[in-house]
Amino acid sequence: MPRNFPLEKCRNIGIIAHIDAGKTTTTERILFYTGRTYRLGSVDEGTTVTDWMEQERERGITIVSAAVTAEWKGYQINLIDTPGHIDFTAEVQRSLRVLDGGIVVFDAVQGVEPQSETVWRQADRYNVPRICFANKMDRVGASFERTIESIRQRLGANPIPMQLPIGSEASFRGVIDLLTMQAIYWEDELGREPVYAPIPDDMRAQAEEWRAAIVERIAEFEDELIIKYLDGEEISVEELKSALRKAVIANKATPVFCGSALRNRGIQPLLDAVIDYLPSPVDIPPVKGTDPDNPDVIIERRPSDDEPMCALVFKIVADPYVGRLAYFRVYSGKVTQGEMVLNSSRRRKERIGRIVRMYADRREDVSEICAGDIGAVLGLKETFTGDTLCDIRHPILLESITFPEPVISVAVEPKTTADQDRMAEALRRLAEEDPTFKVRFDENTGQTIISGMGELHLDIIVDRMMREFRVQANVGRPRVSYRETISRPVPEVNYRYVKQTGGRGQYGHVIISLEPLERGNGIKFIDKTVGGVIPKEYIPAIEKGILEAAEAGVLAGYPVTDVQVTLLGGSYHEVDSSDMAFKVAASFAFKEGVQRGAPVLLEPIMKVEVLVPEVNLGDVLGQLNARRAEIQGMEPRPGGMQAVRALVPLAEMFGYATELRSATQGRGIYTMEFDHYAPVPESVRVKILG
Numbered sequence: 001m002p003r004n005f006p007l008e009k010c011r012n013i014g015i016i017a018h019i020d021a022g023k024t025t026t027t028e029r030i031l032f033y034t035g036r037t038y039r040l041g042s043v044d045e046g047t048t049v050t051d052w053m054e055q056e057r058e059r060g061i062t063i064v065s066a067a068v069t070a071e072w073k074g075y076q077i078n079l080i081d082t083p084g085h086i087d088f089t090a091e092v093q094r095s096l097r098v099l100d101g102g103i104v105v106f107d108a109v110q111g112v113e114p115q116s117e118t119v120w121r122q123a124d125r126y127n128v129p130r131i132c133f134a135n136k137m138d139r140v141g142a143s144f145e146r147t148i149e150s151i152r153q154r155l156g157a158n159p160i161p162m163q164l165p166i167g168s169e170a171s172f173r174g175v176i177d178l179l180t181m182q183a184i185y186w187e188d189e190l191g192r193e194p195v196y197a198p199i200p201d202d203m204r205a206q207a208e209e210w211r212a213a214i215v216e217r218i219a220e221f222e223d224e225l226i227i228k229y230l231d232g233e234e235i236s237v238e239e240l241k242s243a244l245r246k247a248v249i250a251n252k253a254t255p256v257f258c259g260s261a262l263r264n265r266g267i268q269p270l271l272d273a274v275i276d277y278l279p280s281p282v283d284i285p286p287v288k289g290t291d292p293d294n295p296d297v298i299i300e301r302r303p304s305d306d307e308p309m310c311a312l313v314f315k316i317v318a319d320p321y322v323g324r325l326a327y328f329r330v331y332s333g334k335v336t337q338g339e340m341v342l343n344s345s346r347r348r349k350e351r352i353g354r355i356v357r358m359y360a361d362r363r364e365d366v367s368e369i370c371a372g373d374i375g376a377v378l379g380l381k382e383t384f385t386g387d388t389l390c391d392i393r394h395p396i397l398l399e400s401i402t403f404p405e406p407v408i409s410v411a412v413e414p415k416t417t418a419d420q421d422r423m424a425e426a427l428r429r430l431a432e433e434d435p436t437f438k439v440r441f442d443e444n445t446g447q448t449i450i451s452g453m454g455e456l457h458l459d460i461i462v463d464r465m466m467r468e469f470r471v472q473a474n475v476g477r478p479r480v481s482y483r484e485t486i487s488r489p490v491p492e493v494n495y496r497y498v499k500q501t502g503g504r505g506q507y508g509h510v511i512i513s514l515e516p517l518e519r520g521n522g523i524k525f526i527d528k529t530v531g532g533v534i535p536k537e538y539i540p541a542i543e544k545g546i547l548e549a550a551e552a553g554v555l556a557g558y559p560v561t562d563v564q565v566t567l568l569g570g571s572y573h574e575v576d577s578s579d580m581a582f583k584v585a586a587s588f589a590f591k592e593g594v595q596r597g598a599p600v601l602l603e604p605i606m607k608v609e610v611l612v613p614e615v616n617l618g619d620v621l622g623q624l625n626a627r628r629a630e631i632q633g634m635e636p637r638p639g640g641m642q643a644v645r646a647l648v649p650l651a652e653m654f655g656y657a658t659e660l661r662s663a664t665q666g667r668g669i670y671t672m673e674f675d676h677y678a679p680v681p682e683s684v685r686v687k688i689l690g
């Protein structure tokens with residue numbers, strides 16, 4: 001089957017923005033103008049296409065990134081929705097991993113806000129080329145120039161204004177395209193057909209001045225153009241676009257556009273810009289992976305249909321209509337319906353079931369998804385977020401998506417026994433969709449503990465549990481999710497599990513070593529046994545025993561993390577050995593190892609940024625110090641404000657919002673993001689462990 005669109009005409013993009021900048025409205029307008037939505041929804045009425053989950057509508061927050069396919073001027077655009085709330089940075093990260101370019105939406109009244117800074121830095125980390133959209137130009141106090149200035153100053157980016165707004169606030173009518181020097185107006189209510197016209201006389205001088213400035217800056221990206229420029233020769237629009245496209249893809253520049261999504265102004269030129277400046281899958285470097293059997297062998301795959309297939313699963317969704325959907329991006333080759341593939345992350349073969357492509361208003365069955373494209377598959381039971389799917393004959397393991405560890409927990413208790421079963425099922429399903437949400441059972445208290453990235457994150461999960469799965473439950477107070485780890489290596493733990501109770505016995509014997517790992521590595525298991533001292537079939541049970549034992553540590557039952565476990569040897573019995581026996585042996589060996597490895601308690605440390613009026617700086621610093629903060633830096637911000645960056649233990653952040661508000665008469669604001677786990681100081685440890 002031939003591809004519908006050549007690879008160069010595909011764009012995988014995400015709309016990146018912090019909460020309330022207008023991401024949902026912009027996405028919705030894009031879907032409308034690309035012709036797939038039948039009516040314009042409105043966030044405020046709660047009818048948008050991408051926000052299909054009930055409480056998303058109620059809260060007006062986009063939580064789940066859905067991938068939607070649209071078409072614009074002969075190009076295919078896959079829109080990957082990204083959430084804006086800081087609690088969901090894992091969602092942002094997983095989308096950033098599979099998209100090739102982004103539209104960053106700013107509120108033109110607010111400019112760059114602390115949370116836009118966070119998502120911008122994440123996009124930097126993944127090298128995602130970006131264009132910017134200054135939205136809400138119709139609002140009182142909107143300023144295109146100020147927004148650009150804040151992009152330059154606060155983000156340290158190289159913004160290039162591509163337009164000038166015509167009219168401002170309520171009279172915002174259109175834009176001037178500075179490359180083609182045309183005015184673009186939107187006259188009808190829905191802004192369906194932009195009208196191109198000459199630049200108004202009173203703006204000509206300003207437009208010429210702005211154009212001259214950007215032409216020089218764009219020409220600087222290319223030697224040939226700068227020579228032309230210095231010789232006073234005319235540089236064509238095509239030449240400028242091509243030079244700017246290269247600079248955007250190399251992350252050297254960010255073109256900035258403006259408009260009002262709500263008033264349907266400025267969206268079509270933004271779509272043109274997606275095509276003109278954001279990369280296609282062929283413009284980005286080939287994907288890299290490793291040989292699943294040998295992490296030292298690097299394998300590269302080009303984005304071509306003729307290469308062996310490899311794809312990354314970036315999202316699992318329990319779709320209320322069709323069932324468990326796994327969204328994937330194909331990096332090379334084709335994913336074909338009915339084919340057996342290898343899930344190299346889990347060393348398991350799976351058959352590709354129905355493949356669907358999502359449009360705004362429908363889903364369509366397709367027989368294959370080609371390199372560079374995004375689709376969703378039904379029926380993969382053992383595949384999870386971050387897994388690699390590949391050709392069985394050409395195994396490759398792509399780097400998995402790393403998720404931060406959940407930092408906050410609450411206890412949930414079902415109200416009735418009927419709720420008990422429903423709750424277990426609901427939590428299992430929700431945890432499957434969301435890798436930053438964890439469920440565990442605390443044997444000591446008999447409580448079910450759920451953990452996530454922040455209070456809002458857990459609120460939403462509890463809300464879904466009650467609403468979608470109709471579970472009645474009591475919810476406890478949020479608590480910090482501590483971790484346990486070892487602080488010194490344990491070269492050998494020798495554990496033999498033998499039970500002889502008449503008939504068939506139990507025999508499992510393992511020798512393992514434990515080593516502390518850097519923070520953020522979780523539990524790593526390596527099998528170094530040779531010559532079949534333990535038959536291969538028992539190895540997965542050993543790994544499972546270790547992972548299960550790691551769920552509750554030896555100090556206070558918190559999960560154990562950042563430990564490398566190496567299986568060095570052991571022995572087996574022809575008759576008495578079983579998966580069960582090896583699992584038990586491994587689990588006891590691990591617990592003994594942790595005991596001997598000088599275990600320590602770890603606590604989540606948050607990266608906090610506080611924006612505070614100069615006059616209150618002293619008080620706020622005092623409060624932070626009392627909360628065990630490590631101040632990292634301070635910078636002046638416009639409007640007599642100071643930005644304070646600090647690392648603060650999460651345990652100390654409860655109640656901070658109220659304290660900050662009262663110290664600053666409500667003017668101070670802060671954002672908080674998980675940074676790392678660190679050992680708890682002795683004095684605090686005594687308090688926690690008693």
Ligand SMILES: Nc1nc2c(ncn2[C@@H]2O[C@H](COP(=O)(O)OP(=O)(O)OP(=O)(O)O)[C@@H](O)[C@H]2O)c(=O)[nH]1
Pocket residue numbers: 017018019020021022023024025026043044059060061062083084085135136137138139259260261262263
């Ligand atoms: N005046 C004005 N309001 C806008 C514009 N675009 C969006 N809004 C409003 O701003 C609010 C937030 O818009 P959303 O589209 O929900 O923003 P979002 O970034 O998707 O926010 P979350 O989904 O909550 O992350 C809504 O009340 C919109 O109606 C605009 O161009 N002008």
